[in-house]
Amino acid sequence: MNEQLLSFVEALREANVKVSQSEVVDALQSVSAIDVLDRDLFRCTLAATLIKDVLHRTLFDRLFDIFFPASPTTYYREIQDEERASEELELSEQRSRDIRRQLIDALLDDDQLALRSAIRRAVTAFAGMEKGRPVGGVYYTYRTLRQLDLEEVVRSFLYGLTQRQISEQDQSELNRKPEQAMKSIRMEVESEVLRRLVGDRGSSAVAKTLALHLPEDVDIVHASRDELLDLQRFMVPLAKKLATRLSRRHLSTRDATLDFRRTVREAMSYGGTPATLYFHKPKVSKPEVVLISDISGSVASFARFTMQLLYAMSNSFSKMRSFVFIDTIDEVTEYFGFGNDINDSLRDVTTKAKVVGLDGHSDYGNSFDLFEKRYLDAVTKRTTLIICGDARSNYHPGKEEILGRIRERSRHIYWLNPEPRSYWNSGDSIISSYSPYCDGVYECRTLRQLEEFISKGV
Amino acid sequence: MKFDSISHVEDLLKKQGYLPNKEIATVVYLAARLQKPVLVEGPAGTGKTELAKSVAHMLKMELIRLQCYEGLDESKAIYEWNYRKQLLRIQAVDVDVKQQWSVLSEDIFSEEYLLERPLLKALRTPSQSVLLVDEVDRLEVEAEALLLEVLSDFQVSIPELGTIASKQIPLVFLTSNATRDLSEALKRRCLYLYLDYPDIDREREIIESKVAxxxxxxxxxxxxxxxxxxxxxxxxxxxxxESLDWAASLVEMGVVSLSRETTIATLNILLKYRSDIDLVKSSLQSGRMVLG
Known part of the structure; x- marks a missing residue:
């Protein structure tokens, strides 16, 4: 048991969760203080002692399921029985229909146990799992779902629902049902496959093949659409953090000026000895931010990411203007106004913003030129300028002197580049000609890097 | 103070009118058992501070609260010397004795001239107390260090007096709205509890128990x-x-069942921003959002 716990910790660490030795000791102590047979309780206890960031919880839960599956012993006996039974039965059309029927009934009755047992049968019949193969199970899940004919199942389920008596209140719920059913079937199949893989090859091996990572380590440039959508949740706290960083007051007394009047007055109660020094409260600066983002094809998924950031930021900054460009620059501030949902904003940016005036390939020089001509009033001494892009200007002139002029007028310029540092300045990348005018150029292809920029760079 | 079991914690909290889920009860139980501070994180208004208060109440312990803010320092968090009194003492002595500075300095840096602030107070009260360090994320990173010695060793070092160890180990709750990341050092020393908005059922129970x-x-x-x-x-x-306020107002107005009109009319109790109210209003009017 302790050994399993330690390999669990090992897997967490491998996925980049920082777990210190003292936390492991806490976990072991806590576990000895509770009833470990209560799985939920066991899960809470480990989470409270090992995970100190709510964003790490999803990963924790997935690994927990791998390392501490529900009631394993009786469970594997059941599977074995089923597998023996399945050897006798050919995989006939009749059997598939049978399984489907069982699944639909379970859904209609909203019976979790029946659902699980139907899924178990389905995985046995359809997944075609081979022992000892070092795979993550995606393929098995896919095979099961395909042969199960998920859409057909959901259709029959809906039909069955409408046959039953439905009150008016439920009517509005009806629209959500198919999606819920699909989701729960998919999740059940996934966890069932996972459980069998663990039974076959052991927790640590499976955890390794799955190569789970924290949301902050997802590579934005190669992320799937779903992963990108998922990142949205983390953007808002990050944008807030950026806002607090930029408006941070300098409260250290060394920078403050002495409030002579108050110090002398308070000193009277100490018989004239100025025992306490009082300082003027520093003014809170309202951060002004201008974000300029390349949204050309070469950085498409990064552009989506910056748009997400922009969206989150526009809710945290009162004074913020945003611009996008490919070879021409356009202002998009209003598309991110209050009450606009992120998808509306994105649609508006792609359909309304005029970013192509020439050949439709990124042109940094021209875009900066137009920015200076049209929007220079957006930049004041209090402005922090953030430029997002890979600085690949397709061999167009970079016109870095313009950036120099903008720099003179602004407070800071930061550049976030989605390319790995090793690619910089190769080919048509001209990042080094811009970097002298920036207060910092950062590689930014994961949330972690973005966070580092926010907490250390700014 | 140790609890008999986790369900014991649950019962006690319920009696206080705080409806815990299993996670909350477990963490409180473990905190008492392992004598570890609890870091409670989550969005505003999910009952973080309330939890500490309820725990103090149910154990009939004193609640000592340290409200954090930017610029909080040692003299506000731990202790301060009572300069006024020290000064009076110095002025009160005889001119002859004035020579004996060593005697005097020993005297004015004694307990009598020490002003207790929350952290020191929590350690020195004779009976066990609950220490609430509220909104710890408002502190600057550097100021977090103030807490570390107290949280891990339950002691405070005062140069003139030496180390003051605690008479008992207080139950400590730190709350945070996660506006910034807390330091690893601080997180490592705490148990972690994330309080999200309650799910529908728990929220319903809370409303039923709190709104007559x-x-x-x-x-x-x-x-x-x-x-x-x-x-x-x-x-x-x-x-x-806010949802409790809303429920109470609806009851006050004699509403039996929510209608679109009453909802729109009372939205300002629930939502605090003009833009939010407009957004919800428009989605209610257009029928995109349906009242359950």
Missing amino acids: GVTEALAHQISDYISKLRDMDLKKRPSVS
């Missing part, structure tokens, strides 16, 4: 509607206390 005269049907509607609101992209999502 609310019918089950109305509480159900309210909690269902609030959870829909929290799924929307709002500037500030309604907190539990």
Whole structure:
């Protein structure tokens, strides 16, 4: 048991969760203080002692399921029985229909146990799992779902629902049902496959093949659409953090000026000895931010990411203007106004913003030129300028002197580049000609890097 | 203070009118058992501070509260010398004795001239107390260090007096709205509890237990509607206390069942931003959002 716990910790660490030795000791102590047979309780206890960031919880839960599956012993006996039974039965059309029927009934009755047992049968019949193969199970899940004919199942389920008596209140719920059913079937199949893989090859091996990572380590440039959508949740706290960083007051007394009047007055109660020094409260600066983002094809998924950031930021900054460009620059501030949902904003940016005036390939020089001509009033001494892009200007002139002029007028310029540092300045990348005018150029292809920029760079 | 079991914690909290889920009860139990501080994180208005208060109440312990803010320092958090009194003491001595500075300095840096601030107080009260360090994320990173010695060793070092160890180990709750990351050093020393908005059922129970005269049907509607609101992209999502206010006002108005009109008319209790109210209003009017 302790050994399993330690390999669990090992897997967490491998996925980049920082777990210190003292936390492991806490976990072991806590576990000895509770009833470990209560799985939920066991899960809470480990989470409270090992995970100190709510964003790490999803990963924790997935690994927990791998390392501490529900009631394993009786469970594997059941599977074995089923597998023996399945050897006798050919995989006939009749059997598939049978399984489907069982699944639909379970859904209609909203019976979790029946659902699980139907899924178990389905995985046995359809997944075609081979022992000892070092795979993550995606393929098995896919095979099961395909042969199960998920859409057909959901259709029959809906039909069955409408046959039953439905009150008016439920009517509005009806629209959500198919999606819920699909989701729960998919999740059940996934966890069932996972459980069998663990039974076959052991927790640590499976955890390794799955190569789970924290949301902050997802590579934005190669992320799937779903992963990108998922990142949205983390953007808002990050944008807030950026806002607090930029408006941070300098409260250290060394920078403050002495409030002579108050110090002398308070000193009277100490018989004239100025025992306490009082300082003027520093003014809170309202951060002004201008974000300029390349949204050309070469950085498409990064552009989506910056748009997400922009969206989150526009809710945290009162004074913020945003611009996008490919070879021409356009202002998009209003598309991110209050009450606009992120998808509306994105649609508006792609359909309304005029970013192509020439050949439709990124042109940094021209875009900066137009920015200076049209929007220079957006930049004041209090402005922090953030430029997002890979600085690949397709061999167009970079016109870095313009950036120099903008720099003179602004407070800071930061550049976030989605390319790995090793690619910089190769080919048509001209990042080094811009970097002298920036207060910092950062590689930014994961949330972690973005966070580092926010907490250390700014 | 140790609890008999986790369900014991649950019962005690319930008696205080705080409805815990299993996770909350478990963490409180472990905190008492392992004598570890608890870091409670989550959005505003989910009952973080309330938890510490309820725990203090149910154990009949004194609640000592340290409200954090930017610029909080040692003299506000731990201790300060009572300069006034020291000065009076110095002026009061005889001119002859004035020579004996060593005697005097020993005297004015003694307990008598020490002003206790919350952290020191929590350690020195004779009976066990509950220490609430509220909104710890408002401290600057550097100021977090003030807490570390107290939290891990339950002691405070005062150069003139030496180390003051605690007479008993207080139950410590730190709350944070996660506006910034807390340092690893601090997190490592704490148990972690994330308090999210309650799910529909728990919220309904909370409303039923806190708002007198609310019918089950109305509480159900309210909690269902609030959870829909929290799924929307709002500037500030309604907190539990706001949904309680709303429920209380609805009961006051004699509402039996939520209608679109009453909801629109009372939205300002739930939502605090003009833009949020407009957004919800328009989605209600257009029928995109349906009252359960």
